[in-house]
Amino acid sequence: MKKGIAIAIILVLSFPVVVEAKEDYVEKIMNEVNEEMILNYLQTLESFGPRVTGTQACWDAGNYIYNEFKSYGYETYFFNWSLGSYSDRNVVAVLPGERNDSIIICAHYDSVPGSPGADDNGSGTAAVLAAAKALSKYKDKIKLTYTIRFVTFSGEEEGLLGSQVYAKSLYENNSNIVAVLNVDMIGYTRSEQGKENVIIFESDESKWITNVAISIAEKYSYLNLKIHRYGAGANSDHWPFMVYGYDAVFFHEYEFNDYYHSSGDTVEHMDIEYDTRVTKLIVATLVQIANIEIVDDVPPEISIQRPANYLYIADREVMETNMPIIIGKITIKMDAIDEQSGIEKVDVLIDNELKAELTNRPYEWTWDEFAFFKHEIKATAYDNVGNYANATIDVIIFNV
Secondary structure, three states, X not given: OHHHHHHHHHHHHHOOOOOOOXXXXXXXXXXXXXXXXXXXXXXXXXHOOOOOOOOHHHHHXXXXXXXHHHHOOOEEEEEEEEEOXXXXXXXXXXXXXXXXXXXXXXXXXXXXXXXXXXXXXXHHHHHHHHXXXXXXOOOOOOOOOEEEEXXXXXXXXXOOHHHHHHHHHHHHOOOOEEEEEEEOOOOOOOOHHHHOEEEEEEOOOOHHHHHHHHHHHHHOHHHOOEEEEEEOOOOOOHHHHHHOOOOEXXXXXXXXXXXXXXXXXXXXXXOHHHHHHHHHHHHHHHHHHHOOOOOOOOOOEEEEEEOOOEEEXXXXXXXXXXXOEEEOOEEEXXXXXXXXXXXXXEEEEEOOEXXXXXXXXXXXXXXXXXXXXXXXXEEEEEEOOOXXXXXXXXXXXXXX
């Protein structure tokens, strides 16, 4: 018997074991993007002339984007908006994932009067279209965890109008948006330094998205791109999402375009090779997040900001005390952050009983039910790969 087992082991060890390697769909999808594709999008968008919000040229460009999305097999629709004296429409396409939680890749397709808007923001719109086309070739082969929304906005040049209305709509409908990748002006260089660098504007909450992009640039070093982190401001369509508490970043060229908002913003003055590499970076980052292919073994950080050591009466801070003392209702406020995969949700528990599940910032919940004397408030933050952390405080409460 022992001799037979020994022979079997020798036979097994004598032949190579074939293990089918997992296909790198991130790289496959990324490399569907090429210069010819990007150039075609840019030339078509430029051909409409200045795509000023509310004009026929902007309307025609919206129809072109809509038809491209439809041709790739996506559910596509116009999101009509109106704000102030302006009205127009965004174009949205949807690639369903296993969950309704969404990743958004977005750009504005309008331009200023007198400018063909090749870089600002034909380049961003081309990146969104390229991502949609590249993913369409694999959408039946892979099953993404998160739904992807490809969105192009009008009204950006008039004050981020299309994105304002869209982000507000998502917030009011309690949509869980995991990450927003905004693309605006990624196609211009004037030096070798410009060709090798790219900027990502971020907030503290969205640093994790930049970290994913950095990991992509390091893994696929042939992209030859170094990422620089800048603090985000209200200068493009990422901003309304940040205002409504969503994690968002903004990809931008390293050297600002000399032809910005002028008649010279044409394909002729762009670096298509650079534009293509930056688009590849963005597409790979999108797919990596959508499929949760993120290495993260570090739990998130969570803290309870309110109540603090004060006396609260009817949800108003009255005076400092040695511990939280609450008379009436109280709005509990928490802060959570994760720099590797982002925050999925924050749970609020009273004496270990789940009271609220918060998926969007601000992480707030109003405790307004019968409670008397000492209780424990616990907040549990989960990141997007399942790590979690807790924060607890004891309070004295009288709410009858």
